[in-house]
Amino acid sequence: MTQPTSPALRLEGIVKTFPGVKALDNVSLDVMPGEVHALMGENGAGKSTLMKVLGGIYQPDEGLIYVGDTAVVMSNPLDSKGKGIVFIHQELSLAEELSVAENVYLGELPVKSFGRVDWETLYKKTDTILAKLKVSFNARTRVGDLSIANQQMVEIARALTVDAKAVIFDEPTASLTDAEKLVLFEVIADLKDQGVGIVYISHRMEEIFKMTDRVSVLRDGQYQGSLLTADTNEEEITQMMIGRKLDLTRAPLNHELGDIALEVRDLSCGSSYRNVNFQVRCGEVLGFYGLVGAGRTEIAETLFGLRQPNTGTILLDGEEMHIRSPSAAIRAGISLVPEDRKTQGLVLGMNCRDNMTLPQVDDMTAGPFVSDGAEVAVFDLYRDRLDIRTPGWRQTVGNLSGGNQQKIVIGKWLSMHPKVLIVDEPTRGIDVGSKSAIHKLIRELAASGYAIIVISSEMPEVLHVSDRIVAMFSGEIIRTFTAEDVTEDNLIQAISGIKSK
């Protein structure tokens, strides 16, 4: 095959060592102009380190970076941007109080005499870029008033202010709804048509197959190879990532269901959700599926006492409950594994044991003091039971991988012996290998008698773990599916608001 053009971006033999770890071991990667190149790997495989080398945050110990035909040294992020390498990060870094235009040209505002900002040029230039992105807001809009998806568009607009040779998208769809994703994909396609090389980092297989031309995989800091997306499949990529096969078939649902653990009748809460009715039995996993903003998280927060409903009743073991605070919910036997474990679920600076025993440390005292032994016993028990990989309980939780962090949160609640366990987005930001471990765990917990509610935005996940699935659209339950009558098609229809008979 002849290659008429040279790659837009090429990394050759990159080595980066940190004390005790070889984070990158001879990694090579090339991105052609007009190509969408997926970079995959489990968390900790070296993707972020590689991107930091590319962005000039780290300097490689060995290896070269080429932009076009010239070898370059990226001395800092600004330098990297100046050389045409632009990053769209998962976490947005925008000044919310400023206008879109000011954010797009932040640090490079056009000036006229006496250092005054040339607002006219600024707005004109910004609007030109925004027109390319086909967005609904203009240069003067305050960024804080935009949705997350639109804020991401501002980030992309920022990338377009320079003559970008390559754009790196790092988990761009993590917080987007399906509709917003489509807009993002269009923008990526446009960039591609303009001959920009694109590196697309994502954990989501559907996106990889929909969007990308080639897939490169990293594992433990080593380059595992590149495949043409058209020639490969999910299993092959997963195997390259984790070095073994992944089981994503339906779990067998053959255990016995117990009594009704939780029942919700006609529950409404402002504009978040209306007339919600459902039941969960002991031993059952009830999935909640819907778009972001459909009201699922709000229902979970109500059950956990973080929100008060306007009307309706919550029955726990047949008894009516008024849950006014998380501490009341915990006492009643309802636990919540929140959507974002880092900001809502864990005290990242504390060690594993203290995080796990946080809600029950009150009951673990000897005299006025906390009993070390009781705490360690609980930690050891759930570390073994949930297979939490940590060097010891003294390890700071912030240093664990996403999967192990999530297991700490789950262990925290299991040790309280709840009746109902609500898990909001059980595997968000968790690598593929640990995902299936979490799924298996949820099934096992159900089998051992817990009533479990799983809220997920990932269809394969909700299909995989649930006995029944509640489909929500814009604050209402459209339909409750059983394992027998659910299909991908009717589930998608339901969460898009199409009611079937």
Place this chain on the structure above:
Amino acid sequence: MISDFIKRNLSTSAIWLFIIFELLFFSIAGHYLSFSDGEFMDLGNMLLLLQQSAPIGIIAVGMTLIMVNGNIDLSVGAVFAIAGIVMLDSMTWGMFSGLGDWVIIVSWILALAAGALLGAINGLIVWKTGVDAFIVTLGSMLGYRGLVFMFNGENPTSHLNWTLVDFAEAQFLGFNTATWFLAGSVLVIWLVTRYTVHGRNAYAIGNNRTAAVNAGIRVGPHMVINFVIIGFLAALSAVVFYSGSGSVNPNDGQLYELWVITAVVLGGTKLAGGSGSVIGTLGGVIAIQLLRKGLGYIGADTSTVNLVIGLILIVVLFLDRQLNVKGAQELKV
């Protein structure tokens, strides 16, 4: 493992290294510069230093708890003055005239209760309104100071009770009363932060408030308790100090809040909350006092002392930031 341990304790141990440095520096520099005959590291001098550290130190112990929580209390100086007035003035009240020297106990209890009450007011406002503790206590700092002036105008409030003075100047095992109170406060709050549920929750709340709420911790009442504790300790500091001096000037305790915060921060507690230790704070308090005394010893005047302490605070925080940024980056790998 060992390097891990050092890293974890670096922010606390750094202040003690700094103290050793100060001691050596002033001993050597004093040899050439000092006009006084005595050695700097003289036992009597060191004991005096601990005694003089007590008023700021006792409050700083409470401030550590508040700052680990992610809050701050700017009203401690005013609470200090009010508690002093309550103690000295109540000893002259007619209704206690029959008590003899027992009035001391009653006055102490009243003063300590006043401090706890003022702290509780701060805490309740922070809890119930959700307004930032900085703003709430900035307001109460002005308000409480207003109360001090309303009580006796510009005039000092004085009362001398010789039994009380004897108590304040007493020594036990070589240490002065004030030093014992400082040591006691450090010990109690250290036990609280290190070994109790309350202490555990304090770190959890400062580190991640949302996660603490989600773990069922009642954050509001927890914070109120901490404000009560610091109010109580500010009053305890006043009680110890004014037992000896017997006279409260309405401007007393001004800028105490800033000295206290300086000591706590020097001791390695983060302004953002979630980490810090009382032992570090004790180091911070002693470091400042050493600096004051040492600079005086080699002949510097008060304004120079303030300048140097200010510079050192900034340098220390800069170094701390450098160390922590490096640490944080290594962790991300």
